[in-house]
Amino acid sequence: MSKRKLKSSPVQEATNTIPRMNLAIVVPFLEKYGGAERLLIECVSRWQDRHDITIYSTGINDRLLEEHGVRDHVQRSLISPYFEGEHSILLNALLLPKVWQEEIGRHDLYHTHLWPTHLIDLHPMVWYPHEPLRILHDLRFDQNVENIGKDAARNIHIYPKYNYDRIGDSLYEAYLNSIDTMDKAVRPERIVANSRYSAKYLENVYGTPVSDVVYPGVEPEAFIELPIDYNLFVTIGQLWPHKRIKLLIEAIALTDDTQLIVIGAGPEKERLQEMASKLGVEDRVFFLSGLTNWELALVLARACAFLFAAVKEPFGIVVLEAMAAGKPVIAVDEGGYVEACHPDYSFLVPPFPSAFAEKITYLQRNPDVVRQMGKVGRQVAPKFTWQRTAAELETLLLDTWEQHRLTQPSRKTGLLDGQTLVGIQYYLWYGEGFGAAHWNDNPRHGYVADKPLLGYYPSTKGQTIEFHFDLFEQMDLDYVTLNLHVDGEGTNGIELMGIQHVFDIARKRNSSLRFAIQLAPYAEDTEELEKVIRLIKKLYMNHPNYLYLDAQPVLFWFWSSAFDGNRLLLSTLKDMTEEFINLAMSLRLPQRSDESKLTFNFFEGFAPFSPLELAGEDNWEKVWDSAYQAAEKSGMPYRIATVSPGYDDHALDDDVRAGNPYRVVSREDGNTYQKSINFVQNLSLPPHLVMVSTFNEYHENTHIEPSLQNGTRYVEMTAEFIKEIKGRKTNETY
């Protein structure tokens, strides 16, 4: 039974042997079109039909994505922006990735770009850093000094900011040391470098082997063959000090009649213009920015050669682009692009203006050499294609995912080996102390007569949850449903926070328990429901502890029957929950033949929430059996049976409850619970799921949690029941 619906496309059909990943891509900023962004966009445009991709970023330029063929089905999600102001450099390095971590949904794989996305502690992760945080290492002493002496300060730049942070020298080292310590605290499963040079650099920084290198690519615009201006030289790069544009300006000043076009923007522009003016080449050095790809190609097409002087550039895509445009390269002999350079089409020189000037003059005077070098470079460039980049990186992503899956315990589907799964209804709605939320806070639905052994506990606190985890594990439960109440006032905030903590603690404990959310809709507010379902998909659906059956996540619904027959609502819900198996825990019995007219095949399993309040004791077995049979007869594939220790809501002053003749069902010292257990044990066709209703619903007195009135009796009975039932298989008769 495979119900997972994937939108197919020709590309997908052609590549249907590749497993489909639910892939998160995290990049700090996706608004401009720099080297890192270009690589990311080129890859996403090639992966988008093969994987379910969500891009997380502090800023996303949809037009940029659209321009480069990334379509709307690639999800985009904004994450918290960079901090500004005092100590922001530290906050952005240390705190921000952790904030992002909370905002990012659960995915099969996290593919992160640039620094500091590796500090997001989500796994498995493939980090393509492009470069380490260089101010910690080779550029540590190369930041512009603004003042000296007592007020010594530096202008610090950290991507993706396009301005400087001015840092006093007394704080500079302290900041860097703090960041340095944190930088190595989280280890992605895989680091992929953009050159062998970068790989070595990353190995030195992180002390771990970086054996995977994926080079960026180049996609030349249609080749434009314009007459070459042998006096015209071009460089491309953002105007930061380490791009060393000043070296090129000095080189130009050492040559005759040449012009330099600098394509790029940045805060160094004024300083560089002033320098050009002082060197008397103001009328020979021009700064261009905001060019389209086509315009950039036009400038390159006319140029004699491409110049590049950046300090140890990790790769330098622009060098490839210049080669593809048929331009000889004169560049400093350092950094990643050197691996793509050859004397046939490039001059690699020391970082001296005179060395550049010599090669500039040589090319200026030798048009034949310019043409020949350009021709060879143009032949070599196509080896570095974006297609190759995307394919190589995708292979590494898939491999990392596969490796991770092999080392993870498989999802507890139960049905794969015919095992009945036993779960329990768990409520996280309690506030802290008597009179707080749900602890006798109102007469209508807040009354509680019994008292947990733990006292009036707050559901959201870690100690409460850890205690409950201990009990769940002692009982050997397979799964736990986490109730989430949605009514006219919105979604229950305490429950939401509790759910978040439950999943976090499950991960931290490395628990084998599985959890599924049970939505309890009390209002026909599709907007709110959609919001909640989106949140479940984003944050929990892919959590390793989420409950899956037949490789599909499960969503329980507390079904009061108020929305029976509401075709519009149910079809909307169906669309929203396409990925899920929807199971009803209902206040009514399923209809054997007419269920589809009431719930329109929305549910794939249907069981009473509380079996005890449906009929008098004499009719229990008959009604339970009928409910069990009816669900299956109405075509639902999952058989669910409910067990419950008793029921008593007589103290709740709620008109809705007033007409129910079975408001008080005594526990009979455990006999009532045992009867419902016996029913399950005697079923000839065993259930796929058993639901214990409930762990801690105190208002209706269905709780089995250790309490002053009941002690630990019900927990022990449940453990015994689970032990017994686990010896059997669902495809066997009891």
Next chain:
Amino acid sequence: MKRIEDSSFVRFISSEVILSDSASFNLQLSPNISKKDVSLVIDVYDLDNPVHPEGHVGWWQFSVDRLGEQVQAAIQEIESKNALIRLDEESSQNSWVNEETVSCQRWVFNAVLRSNVTNAIICIDRVPAFKEVKAATLFRAAFDRNWDQPRLAYLSYVFPRSSTVRLVSRNIFPYDAVGNLCLDIYRMLRQNNISVELYAETADIVLNDIVRKVELLYEDVSSQDQVLYFFSTYDPNIPKIASLQHIRKIVYFHGITDPAKLQVFDPELSAICEKGKTQLDQLQLFDVIATNSLSNSNYIAAHAEKKLKEKKIEKKKGKERRDIQVIPPKLISADVAKRSLNADYSTDRAARLLYVGRIKSHKKVEHLLELFAAYLKLDADAECWIVGSGADKAYRDYLTWVEEKQLQLPSGKVCWLGTVDNDRLQELYRSASVYVSMSEDEGFCLPVIEAMMNGLPLFVYGLPAIKEIIQDSGLYFDNKDFEHLAETLHLLLRDRQRCLDIVERQRLRAMPIIERMDGRDFLRLLHPPSLQV
């Protein structure tokens, strides 16, 4: 490095050199030249082919140590490989003379002050040189100096006797909109017997006998004078002109081309425009502001308001925004206007798409070619006529590539007509089918009004300044879907009645504009306040 005084200059005393007379020329050096920092270079080229090395005769570099403020130069054997120039009988420190003989009939002599450290140009002046006076006369005749024709507006008040109008622009070149306007106003003022002088930092060498170097303005000007300054680009002289005291100063703003639209093919001009925009504040220092269109007037006002906001100065209550006069940037004599407005539009001619204007990248001539390529698919007999010059080589190369390689337009279909005289231009307006403009930056767009005058339907990209002129007469578009535009244009040109209707509406719209373009508005601008009622 010590900054060299910006006011250091070198100039030729005479506006030309006649070799048969004396084989010499005189220079004036500014008194404040730092002798350690600069040298003086005399650089000589063929006037008709001033390129290195084919037209480069040679250069001679002199230390200014031993030169006074007045320098005499001696020229020897300029026509041979032994050419030599000496200054005050001193030999040059360095020199380069072309090993090949540069055979030419006339020369351009450049006097250049260069930095000793960086070799950068500090100041440059140039004059033409001729073998004989006759050659000089012939050269000057290239620009028509009959100032009496065509007759422009008559003065309606008596201009003060002792007052001179000083027209100033950074550059003055004929066939350039700014230069033309300067020269037309110069003509009109002369026709009205008003004392007038032209000043520029750079002017067409053919005009260097009537256009004075701008630094002379400060010496020439007196308190009875008026300065009419034409602002269209960055000009280092603006602050000094704007701060002239006790003189009525008028600025005429032509608009500054968007630097982004120029940067690819003319980065130098783009940088100048970028710097020019930083000088907009200076407009407020003039006594009177005028501009060429309502959209530029709004632009100036918006800029002024923005600056006030930045400085957190609140607009004074009741003080409305400054009055900015809008005057078209071209003078047209009433006779010419009358003749043009009587033009007929003949609809039986084959499709001829006409563009008139400079060939610069912001005019988007490549888009015209793309539209024409689409049009040719609908009408293989069509032609595209492109009138204008001014292309940088880079842009011209690109257009050639677009025409021949990218669009592969059949040879001869695009006629690059270059610069044409007024008669030929009028003939083209009258034999074309439609005027097409794809320009993305215009302050006024004179050819649009010319086309309207000459009865040619317009099919133009709808910039604000253009819409302001045509209003609802011609046809404009706001996006460049070439296929769709070609289809629309094709339908238009096949619809005789519609074309005639457009031509008539354009004519009615153009008439009141042209009537005022005889110069009367500029005369009113120069009306001294003392005479105003």
